[in-house]
Structures are given as structure tokens and as C-alpha cells.
Amino acid sequence: MKNRLEKPIYVTRPSMPDYEEYIEQIRPLWDSHVLTNMAEYHGRLERELSRYLQVDRLSLVTNGHMALELALQALGLSGEVITTPFTFISTTHAIVRNNLTPVFCDIDGRDFTMDVTKLEALIGKKTCAIVPVHVYGRVCQVEKIEEIARKHGLKVIYDAAHAFGVTYKGKPAVSYGDMSTLSFHATKVFNTVEGGAVVYHDDEVGSELYSLKNFGIRSEECTDGVGANAKMDELRAIMGLCNLRNVEADIVKRKALFETYMECLEGIAGLSLPFVQKDVKANYAYFPVLFDEGVLGIGRDAVYEELKKRNIYARKYFYPLANAAQCYRNVYSSSATPVAERVAVSVLTLPMYADLERREVVLICENIREIIGRGGKI
Ligand code: T4K
Numbered sequence: 001m002k003n004r005l006e007k008p009i010y011v012t013r014p015s016m017p018d019y020e021e022y023i024e025q026i027r028p029l030w031d032s033h034v035l036t037n038m039a040e041y042h043g044r045l046e047r048e049l050s051r052y053l054q055v056d057r058l059s060l061v062t063n064g065h066m067a068l069e070l071a072l073q074a075l076g077l078s079g080e081v082i083t084t085p086f087t088f089i090s091t092t093h094a095i096v097r098n099n100l101t102p103v104f105c106d107i108d109g110r111d112f113t114m115d116v117t118k119l120e121a122l123i124g125k126k127t128c129a130i131v132p133v134h135v136y137g138r139v140c141q142v143e144k145i146e147e148i149a150r151k152h153g154l155k156v157i158y159d160a161a162h163a164f165g166v167t168y169k170g171k172p173a174v175s176y177g178d179m180s181t182l183s184f185h186a187t188k189v190f191n192t193v194e195g196g197a198v199v200y201h202d203d204e205v206g207s208e209l210y211s212l213k214n215f216g217i218r219s220e221e222c223t224d225g226v227g228a229n230a231k232m233d234e235l236r237a238i239m240g241l242c243n244l245r246n247v248e249a250d251i252v253k254r255k256a257l258f259e260t261y262m263e264c265l266e267g268i269a270g271l272s273l274p275f276v277q278k279d280v281k282a283n284y285a286y287f288p289v290l291f292d293e294g295v296l297g298i299g300r301d302a303v304y305e306e307l308k309k310r311n312i313y314a315r316k317y318f319y320p321l322a323n324a325a326q327c328y329r330n331v332y333s334s335s336a337t338p339v340a341e342r343v344a345v346s347v348l349t350l351p352m353y354a355d356l357e358r359r360e361v362v363l364i365c366e367n368i369r370e371i372i373g374r375g376g377k378i
Helices: 019-026 040-053 064-074 090-096 142-152 203-212 234-244 247-265 300-309 338-346 358-372
Strands: 058-061 080-083 101-104 127-131 155-159 179-183 196-200 217-219 287-291 347-350
Touching: 019 234, 040 058, 040 196, 040 234, 058 064, 058 203, 064 090, 064 127, 064 155, 064 179, 064 196, 064 203, 080 090, 090 101, 090 127, 127 142, 142 155, 196 203, 247 287, 247 358, 287 300, 287 338, 300 347, 300 358, 338 347
Parallel strands: 080 101, 080 127, 127 155, 155 179
Antiparallel strands: 058 196, 179 196, 287 347
């Protein structure tokens, strides 16, 4: 094990502003004592994010999960929602916690987003919406989904937790569908520590979201909705304002790292590299690879364990599938989504974050090559 790293490398590492910059920016709060409840910096971040993401309407919330829960609630849905199991468990939970029933559609074997060729067969009398996931920041087949949704009168809410800043044919990915939800969790391309947002198009929906994130309160004496508390506080909003200044540079750094991975791992039979989508300006949020045990003679789990011994902490995003999670597996079966099942058992997302160094990526790749017995130094 000649390549063991001295310091651990995790799958991701949050970007942070300069300490002095953040302290300077939060100083006014010590004068105003206004810390939360949709105050000044909450409003500022909403405006700056709308500008950066090129959208007209955006509502900040406490996290990506609440963005999903409230987006579904704001539309007043009931019945079945078609989604995919190849996602973080939050997507399914948000559907279930709205008393809606998830129906799992399989994924496309190349980009791992919803397989639209299997979508229509799942639509029934009870179907009210589709919740596709722009997984790893890959854009779903938005045009086809729109066509099918329109034909059947369904709402479309994209889980765009991974798709910050991604564009498709020059248009922001988050501008498709009735709504899109974003996560600004510490592990994301853009973070506010914890945070999220809903992008929407209809002012009535916006007013509903505003109320739902504040307990359903409309005014001091009127609470007409069963809301939650999903308000982003001022300290996090300021963190977001600081991080937003660096996000473009971060994406450039991620792109370079992505290209280094591609160079260092290319040409290995049995190791599939990320699919690069046409017409998409990516954000390089993740670097997922698939290990085909039949070809390599070593499987994903063994590689994962061996990398850990070498101080490299890759992750199995997204294994197990949502339809195989302990809380859902008595109701659903992952065998109904065979492509997702195959991807989930062979995928490993390798470390990817703006401050990762090129030489660290090279070392990670050398370790992978050594573990799978495919060549030494790069
Ligand atoms: N929809 C989708 C498709 C999502 O992927 C997510 C979240 C959501 C919805 C919901 O959005 P949020 O409600 O979370 O905003 C992480 C994140 O917690 C989660 O946000 C993310 N997706 C998911 C894919 O990954 P874990 O449990 O894997 O995170 P954790 O704590 O193991 O962190 C991974 C690594 O990152 C650690 O090994 C070290 C590093 N790290 C992490 C944190 C939190 C740091 O260096 N600093 C940190 O502060 O879920």
C-alpha cells in the first residue's frame, strides 16, 4: 500500500469564505439584533440568488428537504407521485410526509435520471405529479417530461438539490417544471451551512410558500395553513452572500479536477466514467464511477473498503436505493427498478470539492488503479 495518504480525503469539503470577511459581514447584526424571520439578509440573498440563477421567483428555506416538502404542500397535491429511487432518501421522505404515495420509475442507464420511456406506463388515475431528480447535477429529460406532464395534466417538481447553476441549452435547469428545489447544505456546490430554496413561477404559490415556511401565518391574527418553521436565519443568509461571490471560481476549479479524473482513469475496461451530457453547462458537483465486478474481478464494495484503508473516503451515493430503504422495503421492491438497482450496487462517488488539489486527484486515481490492478503510476 505505497500510496496511503497521510491526511484523510473525504468525499467533499464545504467551501467557506475568508474568516475576516464573514466576521465583518455579520457585524451589523450586533447592532440590529435582528437575527431571523425573513429579515434584511434573507431578502438580499433571495435577490442575489435569483440574479445568479437567472430566475424570477425564489423562496429561501432552511434546507433542501424542507424546500421539497413545502413545494409539494404548496401545490395542495393528493394521490400518487412518480419519482426515482436513485436519489438521497429526502426525495422520497418529502413525498411520503405530504401523505402522497411515491411510485418509482426506473432510471436511464447513462445519466441516471428518470427514464422517460418508462414514465407514461406508471401514470394512473391517482397520479398528481412527477418529482424527477437532476441527480449529480445531470439535467433530466426536461422537454419530454414537460410533454408527458402536459398531456396528463400533472405537476412537475424537480428535485434540483444537485443542480445549482447548471444550464441546459443556455436555460437554467431550475427554471423547468412548476417548481424546482435546491439544497444549500454544507456538502453542496453552493452552501449556506444548511439551507435551500424553491424556485417557482406563480405568485400565488410564492405567497403560499412564504406563509408555509412561517407556520402558515398570514398575519398576526391569521394562521390559515398548517405550516412548518423553515425560515433561513440571517447568519446563514450572510454565509450564502459570502459564498456566492466565490461560487463561479469554485465551479471552474471543480471542472479542472473533473478533467484530471477523466484523464487519469480513462481506458480501464469495467470502470465507467461519468456521462457528459450534451447542451449542459455542468457544475461538477460529483464524480461518480461504476465498477463492473464481472470485468474487473473486484467489486465496488471492496474498492470502497480498500480506499478507506488508504485514507480516501469515497461514498456510495446512492446506495441503498430509496425503494430498498428499511422504512420502505416492505412496501416497494428495488427489483422493479433494475437499472437503478444495478447502478446502486456498482457506483462510487469520488472526492470532489473546489479546494481538492490536482495532485490529490492523481493520488486517488493511482490508488484506484493499484486496487483494481490496472497499472501503476500515472
Ligand atoms: N435531494 C437530494 C437529491 C439530495 O442529495 C439532498 C441532500 C436533499 C434532497 C436534501 O437536502 P438537504 O436537506 O440536506 O439540504 C449528505 C448531505 O447531508 C445531504 O445534504 C446530501 N443531499 C447528501 C447527498 O449528502 P451525508 O449523510 O452523506 O453527509 P455526511 O455528513 O456524511 O458528509 C459527507 C462528507 O462531507 C463527510 O464525510 C465529511 C464532509 N463534510 C460534511 C459536513 C456536513 C464536511 O467536511 N463538513 C461538513 O460540515 O449526507
